[in-house]
Amino acid sequence: MSDSDGNGSGGVRALDAALGLLQAMAALPGPASLSDIARAANVPPSRAHRYLASFLAAGLAEQAGRSGKYDLGPGASALGLAAIARHDFVNRAAESLAALCDQTAMTGLIAVWGTAGATVVRWQRTRMPVITSMGLGTTMPLLNSATGRAFLAWSAPAPILSVLDSELRRAAETPGLIPDLDATPAGVAKMKEQVRAQGFAAVEGRFIPGLVAIAAPVLDWQEEAQAVVTLVGTDTGAILPGSDAVTALQTFCRQQSLRTPGRR
Amino acid sequence: MSDSDGNGSGGVRALDAALGLLQAMAALPGPASLSDIARAANVPPSRAHRYLASFLAAGLAEQAGRSGKYDLGPGASALGLAAIARHDFVNRAAESLAALCDQTAMTGLIAVWGTAGATVVRWQRTRMPVITSMGLGTTMPLLNSATGRAFLAWSAPAPILSVLDSELRRAAETPGLIPDLDATPAGVAKMKEQVRAQGFAAVEGRFIPGLVAIAAPVLDWQEEAQAVVTLVGTDTGAILPGSDAVTALQTFCRQQSLRTPGRR
DNA sequence: GGAATTCATTGCGCAGAACGCAATACAGCG
DNA sequence: CGCTGTATTGCGTTCTGCGCAATGAATTCC
Helix, strand or coil: CCCCCCCCCCCCHHHHHHHHHHHHHHHCCCCECHHHHHHHHCCCHHHHHHHHHHHHHHCCEEECCCCCCEEECHHHHHHHHHHHHHHCHHHHHHHHHHHHHHHHCCEEEEEEEECCEEEEEEEECCCCCCCCCCCCCCEECCCCCHHHHHHHHHCCHHHHHHHHHHHHHHHHHCCCCCCCCCCCHHHHHHHHHHHHHHCCEEEECCCCCCCEEEEEEEECCCCCEEEEEEEEECCHHHHCCCCHHHHHHHHHHHHHHHCCCCCC | CCCCCCCCCCCCHHHHHHHHHHHHHHHCCCCECHHHHHHHHCCCHHHHHHHHHHHHHHCCEEECCCCCCEEECHHHHHHHHHHHHHCCCHHHHHHHHHHHHHHHCCEEEEEEEECCEEEEEEEECCCCCCCCCCCCCCEECCCCCHHHHHHHHHCCHHHHHHHHHHHHHHHHHCCCCCCCCCCCHHHHHHHHHHHHHHCCEEEECCCCCCCEEEEEEEECCCCCEEEEEEEEECCHHHHCCCCHHHHHHHHHHHHHHHCCCCCC
């Protein structure tokens, strides 16, 4: 009886119960007595005590004072930090980014979608004296940067809508700002389609005169961009489909995508 | 076999083994195959599979793809965050952090030492439009971030050794990556000394071009860093010893150090 | 293209382990 | 001094997890 809880996880029964208790501990606001934890986890106190003894031994839990309450221990922190670090694709991508930049001799940057738009969070210079005014935290334009276009093509429409609106409005006010784009919803849709079909976004000298850029997304399991990796250089040939730079970039993003967790 | 493992935990045997496997997963650098995990935990693969099934059901682990590798899941992150928030001063400090950020008009963040390195656990933005994605879980570099340097200066050598090694190696491969540091053990020792003498670590535009940062430790009773508080801003003057920001940061850290959890 | 190796995954039966119950120990408190 | 509230622990029963080995599947190698 007892409840709908009966999920057949297929694993170890005792372990399921124990983990439920662990999560119950995590859900509680603070240190709690054994009975409270047992009640919260819907487990008899004696069992809870056994489980807690194991958690104690593993460092996942600690008991305060003498005959006191239990709470999560340093092992839980360490475990969580390991999990968090693992889920942070920015760091991992950043590590490999240096190699990618070396390989292509281009400057690389990683951007994520922040509240203000596509935000640069890492960048890796090479020997190439690419002189730009952008740094970490720069938000890239949605319509006339490779980075922005990649987000446009691989993001859910909702989050980027407001930014898209304002950029479209600005583009409409200044015709010729974006030569290769029809600044209408239809034109945007067409561009989006083209970018997706191509597998990457490219601009030449649009956002920064004299420089070319290619950008590809790091996708999560929902096929949405969690981040965009961009390569910036001066060689016009690098932006053509099939070029070494494009191939390297896409390989890189595919690798990162595989390791990307979905949720946070 | 009765290896020397002699239990002594007094808890549930299967749970002990399972938790050992969980910690083995955490210790591994990234996603791993079942066999690898089983080997690392010194557990037969079939048992490992049962345990992992339970971890999977509990959300503590995730398997990538279909027949893919296992790694820690979102539940592990949540657990760790709960643990950190719990037995830690982080919450308390986080409340005061807002005030500190207001006072100095800088972005603040709190980092703790995880297995992967200095891991950001809280951050408080001000109006500075930066670092949108540097958030929970970002691991900071040891050598070229103020946060990392503060850990370097006030941590026991052992835990950070591996990270230090790899960063030194990378720094040696890329001269000029860290302009103000001699990437040798001697150079590190010197920097460490200087940071300790100064009472805080500072970088200007190193980890994040265009931004400056200062970091000071929250010490425990062993004079080791429990956490590091970092302020990030754009004003170059803020990183000078004796500046308002530095003073405020140090006062803040001293206060937090006093409140070290008197657990024992 | 076929075969062999290396994985992850899963039945099955037995032994050992965990569970429930209830007794114990200990603290605070009337 | 006894009562009530904890946490903790024996003990016997039975249920469950474990080892072994077969299966399925994917990748590699020839």
